[in-house]
Structure formats: C-alpha cells, structure tokens
Amino acid sequence: MLVDVSRHPRAVIGASALVSTVALTLIAAPAHASTKELSRQGAPHPAQTPTPNTHTVAAGESVAAIAARYGLATADVLSWNGLSWGDSLIHPGQVLSLVAPAAPAPVPTPAPAAGTPYTVVAGDTISGIAARHGSTAGAVLAANGLTWDSIIYPGQTITVPAASAAPAPSPAAVDAVGLELDAEQAQNARTIIRIGREMGVPERGIAIALGTAMQESWLRNLDWGDRDSQGLFQQRPSTGWGTVEEVRDAERATRAFFGGPADPNGSRTRGLLDIPGWESMSYADAAQAVQISAYPDRYARWEQPSLAWLAALG
Incomplete structure (x- = not known):
C-alpha cells in the first residue's frame, strides 16, 4: 500500500x-x-609487572617455586642469597633477594698513617684500644700489618692511627656474599658484639658467634626451630640451655654461647670459652664444638662475612 x-x-x-x-x-x-x-585495535596492552627486588617467604614456599613465580632461574636465586642446592632451607618471614648483588666497590688500601705508639697490657683487644683512641679496629690492624687472626700480647708496642686517619666503616662491608643485614639482623649482631666485648672474648670468638647465629637463625631471635630449638643460637631447653624464655633472651643466649666463668648456665652447658684450644681450631670446628650440629661444615661459609660484619658494626 x-x-x-x-x-x-x-x-x-x-x-x-x-x-x-x-x-x-x-x-x-x-x-x-x-x-x-576493532576490538583488537582499541584494546590496551596489559602492563608488564616488573620483578621486585626481594620476596618475603610464606609458609610452604620453596626456592624453586619462588624462582618460577618470577621467571628466574633457581640456581640464580640460590646464588644471590648465599644458598646452594644442598643447603637451601628457607623459613617463613625470610627475605630473599631476587636480583644479582652489585659488585662491591674496591676499597682502597690506606697509606701508612702516623699515629700514637701504645704498649699492650693484659686484657687489651684491638677494638678496645681503637675505641679508646677514637680510631677503628680496621685502621689499627692496617697500621700494624695485622689481620683479624693476629694475636697481641702484653708488652707489645703497636701504632694507633689518629682519629682523622681512621677510615669510616664502608656500607659495602656489611653486604658480604650478597647478604646485606636488615635492621633486625644488624641489631642482633650488635648485641652479640657488645656482650662478647663485655665478657672479654677475643675478636675471632665474637666473629664465630656471629657466623653461628647466622647459620642457626639468620641472625633472628626465632620462636621456633628444629624440635624445641629456639632463639638466635637455636639452643634447646630440653638439653639444658635454659627455659624457653631464657633461650629467647638474646643477651642471655649470647652469654651461654660464649660460656666461661660468666656462663648463666654454669656447668650445665659448654660454651666457646669452655672448649680447650678453641683458639687454634678452624672457624667451623670451633662453632661445631659448641653447637654439635648435624651439618658441621656449614659454619665455614660465614667466616669472612662475620669478620666484615664485626668490622662494620663493632
């Protein structure tokens, strides 16, 4: 129509x-x-999420799973965190690095500095002498051609560099083997160093304690561990190291590790100073003599890092 x-x-x-x-x-x-x-032309591309620098371990995670999550090689993550295929135990709350550590800047060797002659007396330590003169232990060692393994004795004359000649601690010294200490770890390390100095423990003994605590607890005052082990040194209440509260008291646990006349456990346990000839033992053997670990060789890898931490934080 x-x-x-x-x-x-x-x-x-x-x-x-x-x-x-x-x-x-x-x-x-x-x-x-x-x-x-049209849809393909107008749709925005998804943003790429960058890999973070660190990852905080959650319960049930493994190094391999964490590496896969971020598209990284397991071997790289192990290496960046001072771990190995045979020693890759991680725990909840542990922070893993997901990037290769920066190469430490070369530390220039200081020229010999003029200083004050000092005659060693009984009970002296290099760090104690340096502190009294406003210097650093590293500067005193360098000025006298000594190392951390050197022994000083009463009557010996050494040179103490002036305070202005003492180099400031390098932040890189704390970042040994790519494992930088965080605030909690550094605070626990300072506690171990302070207690060791108060008890008159030689520098090498303090370094052994630092490495032992790093191997046992990652320098964290843990409230868990193998069987009933707890604290910085993973001491066990069931074997006489103290109550749960006592082994989690960082200062008391450190004194118990060092042992000797000031050992809070008395003769119930045996600390480093109670081991005959510990000074002449290897680093790992001395730590093992106290800890009686199922993995005695694992302490050795912390020898050089512990000396660096002692120099930087002590």
Missing part, C-alpha cells in the same frame, strides 16, 4: 532519522573492519 507522505509528516521525520543513523554507522565502522579487528 502506498502512503501519502504529505498526510503523514511523522513518517518523513522517522525515515530521515533512520537514514542518518545508518550513515553515521557506516562512517564510524568501515565495511572492511570486523568487530574482532
């Missing part, structure tokens, strides 16, 4: 609107562009 357009003006308006709509649609969507192509 034909419609008289003049008698139906609304039909004209409606038809025009329809034509306009079709025209706009054709302009907006070219005939050759499919819906899928």
Whole structure:
C-alpha cells in the first residue's frame, strides 16, 4: 500500500532519522573492519609487572617455586642469597633477594698513617684500644700489618692511627656474599658484639658467634626451630640451655654461647670459652664444638662475612 507522505509528516521525520543513523554507522565502522579487528585495535596492552627486588617467604614456599613465580632461574636465586642446592632451607618471614648483588666497590688500601705508639697490657683487644683512641679496629690492624687472626700480647708496642686517619666503616662491608643485614639482623649482631666485648672474648670468638647465629637463625631471635630449638643460637631447653624464655633472651643466649666463668648456665652447658684450644681450631670446628650440629661444615661459609660484619658494626 502506498502512503501519502504529505498526510503523514511523522513518517518523513522517522525515515530521515533512520537514514542518518545508518550513515553515521557506516562512517564510524568501515565495511572492511570486523568487530574482532576493532576490538583488537582499541584494546590496551596489559602492563608488564616488573620483578621486585626481594620476596618475603610464606609458609610452604620453596626456592624453586619462588624462582618460577618470577621467571628466574633457581640456581640464580640460590646464588644471590648465599644458598646452594644442598643447603637451601628457607623459613617463613625470610627475605630473599631476587636480583644479582652489585659488585662491591674496591676499597682502597690506606697509606701508612702516623699515629700514637701504645704498649699492650693484659686484657687489651684491638677494638678496645681503637675505641679508646677514637680510631677503628680496621685502621689499627692496617697500621700494624695485622689481620683479624693476629694475636697481641702484653708488652707489645703497636701504632694507633689518629682519629682523622681512621677510615669510616664502608656500607659495602656489611653486604658480604650478597647478604646485606636488615635492621633486625644488624641489631642482633650488635648485641652479640657488645656482650662478647663485655665478657672479654677475643675478636675471632665474637666473629664465630656471629657466623653461628647466622647459620642457626639468620641472625633472628626465632620462636621456633628444629624440635624445641629456639632463639638466635637455636639452643634447646630440653638439653639444658635454659627455659624457653631464657633461650629467647638474646643477651642471655649470647652469654651461654660464649660460656666461661660468666656462663648463666654454669656447668650445665659448654660454651666457646669452655672448649680447650678453641683458639687454634678452624672457624667451623670451633662453632661445631659448641653447637654439635648435624651439618658441621656449614659454619665455614660465614667466616669472612662475620669478620666484615664485626668490622662494620663493632
């Protein structure tokens, strides 16, 4: 049926609107562009999430799983955190590095510095002498051609560099083997160093304690461990090291590790100073003589790092 357009003006308006709509649609969507192509052209690409520098271990995680999560090689994550395939035990709360450690800046060898001659008396330590003269243990060792293994004796004359000649501790010294100490670890290390100095323990003995605590607890005052082991040194209440509260007291646990006349456990346990000839033992053997660990060789890897921590924090 034909419609008289003049008698139906609304039909004209409606038809025009329809034509306009079709025209706009054709302009907006070219005939050759499919819906899928338009969607592909307009969709934004997902942002790439950068790999974080560290990862905090959660319960049930393994090094391999963490590496896979971030697209890293397990061997790299182990290496960056001072771990190995045979020694990759991690625990909840532990912070793992996910980037290769920066190469430490070379430390220039200081030129021999003029200083004050000092005659060693009984009970002296290098760090104690340095502190009294406003110097550092590292500067005193360097000025006298000594190392951390050197022994000083009463009557010996050494040179103490002036305070201005003493180099400031290098932050890189704390970052030994790619494992930088965080605030909690550094505080526990300072506690061990302070207690050792108060008890008159030689520098090497303090270094042994630092390495032992790092191996046993990652220098954290843990409230858990193998069987009933707890604390910095993973001491066991069931074997006489003290109550749960006592082995988790960082200062008391440190004194018990050192032992000797000031041992809070008396003769119930045997500390480092109670081991005959510990001074002449290897680093790992001395630590093992106290800890009686199932893995005695693992202490050795902390020898050089512990000396660096002692120099930086002591």
